Amino acid sequence: MTSLQDFLKTRLAERRAQQLYRSHKTLTAAPGPAAVVDGHELVTFSSNDYLGLATHPQVITAQQRGAELGAGATASHLVNGHFEIHEQLKNKITEITGREAALLFGSGYMANMGVINALVGRGDVVVQDKLNHASLIDGGRISGAQSLRFAHNDLDGLEIQLKRARGKNSGNILLAVDGVYSMDGDTAPLAQMAALCARYDAWLMVDEAHGFGVMGSDAYPSAGSVAAAGLDQDSAPIVMGTLGKAAGNGGAFVAGSQALIDYLAQFARTYIYTTGMPPAVAAGCLRALELMQQEPLAETLQQRIAYFRRNAAAKGLPLESSTSAIQPLVLGCEKIVLNVAGQLQKSGYLVGAIRPPTVPAGTARLRITLSAAHSEAQIDGLLNALAAALRTSEVLV
Numbered sequence: 229m230t231s232l233q234d235f236l237k238t239r240l241a242e243r244r245a246q247q248l249y250r251s252h253k254t255l256t257a258a259p260g261p262a263a264v265v266d267g268h269e270l271v272t273f274s275s276n277d278y279l280g281l282a283t284h285p286q287v288i289t290a291q292q293r294g295a296e297l298g299a300g301a302t303a304s305h306l307v308n309g310h311f312e313i314h315e316q317l318k319n320k321i322t323e324i325t326g327r328e329a330a331l332l333f334g335s336g337y338m339a340n341m342g343v344i345n346a347l348v349g350r351g352d353v354v355v356q357d358k359l360n361h362a363s364l365i366d367g368g369r370i371s372g373a374q375s376l377r378f379a380h381n382d383l384d385g386l387e388i389q390l391k392r393a394r395g396k397n398s399g400n401i402l403l404a405v406d407g408v409y410s411m412d413g414d415t416a417p418l419a420q421m422a423a424l425c426a427r428y429d430a431w432l433m434v435d436e437a438h439g440f441g442v443m444g445s446d447a448y449p450s451a452g453s454v455a456a457a458g459l460d461q462d463s464a465p466i467v468m469g470t471l472g473k474a475a476g477n478g479g480a481f482v483a484g485s486q487a488l489i490d491y492l493a494q495f496a497r498t499y500i501y502t503t504g505m506p507p508a509v510a511a512g513c514l515r516a517l518e519l520m521q522q523e524p525l526a527e528t529l530q531q532r533i534a535y536f537r538r539n540a541a542a543k544g545l546p547l548e549s550s551t552s553a554i555q556p557l558v559l560g561c562e563k564i565v566l567n568v569a570g571q572l573q574k575s576g577y578l579v580g581a582i583r584p585p586t587v588p589a590g591t592a593r594l595r596i597t598l599s600a601a602h603s604e605a606q607i608d609g610l611l612n613a614l615a616a617a618l619r620t621s622e623v624l625v
Contacts, residue, residue, distance in 0.1 A: 247562035248583050257283075261601050265578055271606050273596045274580040278442050278553045279525040280601030281476030281516045291477075294511025301504030305332070306493065309504030317514045321481050324517060325440075325451045325469070327461055329489035332505050333498065336437050336470040336480040337363040341370070342498030343433065343466060343482055344404065346491070348373040352400040353393040357381065359412065361435060364404045373402070380409075383420050390428040401430035407453030408438035411587050411595060413550030415439070418457035422464055432459075433466035441474025441517075442526050442553060450474075450520045461485060471509075475516040479505045528600040529553060536598055536607050543615045555596040556582075557614075564621050565592040571617035577610050 230238075243249045256264040260283030261272050281287050294313060301309035314332060321330040333339035344367030348354055354368035359380045368375045376393060378385035386403070393401045403425055405416045418434065425432045439452035448455040454464045465484050472478045482492060492499060519525065533553060540547055540555075548556050559565050562583045569581035572594075580595040587593060596610070 247566055248585075253578075261599050261606065263578075268573075268576075270573065270576055270578040271602075271609065272578045273598070273602075273610055274578050275597060275599065276438070276473035277476050277601070278438075278474045278529055278597070278599055279476065279516075279520065280599050281474070281519060281525070283601075284476065284516070284519060286519065287476060287512050287516050290515035291508045291512035294506075294508035297507040297511075299508070300506050303504065304500060304502060305504040306500060311504075311507045311510065313507050313510045313514065314505065317510045317517075318481070320514055320517045321469075321483055324448065324520070325467060325483045326448045326455065327467065327483035327485070329486045330481045330483040331489045331492050331496075331499060332510070333480045333482065334502055334505065335472070335478070336361075336435070336468065338498040338502065339468045339470075339480040339482055340364050340404075340435060341367040342496035343468065343492060344368055344373075344402065345371045345497065346495040347431070347433075347466075348400050348402050352402070355386065355389045355393060355401065355403045355430070357386075357405050357416070359406070359409055360404065361406055361410060361437070364406070364435060368404065373399075380412075381414070381417060383417060383424070386421065387424055387428075390424055390430055393430070394428045401428065402433055403430050404433040404435070406435045406437070408436075408443075408552050408554070410438055410554065411556060411582060411593070412548060413438075413552040413554030413556055414548075415453050415456075415552065418453060418459055418464065422457075422459050426463070431466060432464050433468070434464055436467055436469040437473060437480075438552065438554065440469035441520050442529055444526075450517075450526065471513045471516075474520070475513055477513045477516055478509050479513065525600045529598065532598050532600060532602050532604075532607065535604055536596075536611070539608065539611055540614075543611055545611070545614065545618070553598045555598065556593045557596065558591050558593040560590055560592060562592045565594060568594060568614075568617045568621050571620060572610075572613055575613035575617070577613055579610075579614075 303309035318330045340363035350372040352373040354373045355376045358377050376389040378389050436452035441450050443456045444451040445455040467483045470480045565581045572579050582595045583592045
């Protein structure tokens, strides 16, 4: 019989040999976008702080004042861990998303797990895109519902699975997708998906982790990809958004009808059985959302994305089709990705080296993420260093 320690060491050695071992990086402060990482000053292009709000002075001040209410919520929201600042934050979320009500969660992972397991179980079906975030996949797996998958953004494949689910099943059908995909940066065809859900009597759930705050409609400019697709509360009844990315803080929310939120407060176990969001975090989130409405941060981000893509194309860099803040360069080989990322770090730039199992085998990539806080000079520096590193690695000739 293998001892625990031998088992652990063998698996870790395998991961190192496969160029898949991941290590922590230690930052002295939140990247904004320059940071000291493992003792070296770097410009970070690996953060989800899309609007630069994690280091915004007004957000930090709001958190400091929020901490005066107490360092922690001290109990779950339903016991005595719910503060007035939580109510104010929920109201602001409903205002930004155009939904009737909202519920706060500790993280996007907890929100997705809680929602899926509250809404479906044995006798039901969860239909998911094959590139969905792990939290959606895991939520479906443990729910007890049948899980059906379709190829990424393949509407024909989706309809086949919805037809299959409805033909064999009289229970609930939940379609869960990312609005913006975290590793590819592309957007789901939500309007067409909503139409298919209406045809097959399915519920649409959209993970807005990477869309909230950075895209939207004229009426709801920060609401995310659902608003950008022109979908209202009836056509996209379940919206999850995180507060640790564009909002620069932590936690997550689910927004929808009052009935949905009342239901989740009674049946979402990851909400019921966990301590509430610290009041300082809620205060920081609230100020961040106010700044989303008051300052042209999303417009600045779009300008930075366009600048990056225009100048990357001029250098012949292998861009994907993403127009979001997530700009992946798929290189395929794990060793090359690590080598290029290492060269970039020596040149003063931190870029994520993303490898399986986070992405499918053969699609290892550099995941460049842009922020409204980046300057054009910083983007130029990254592109020059990237072009040089790719030539050294014989990716570009």
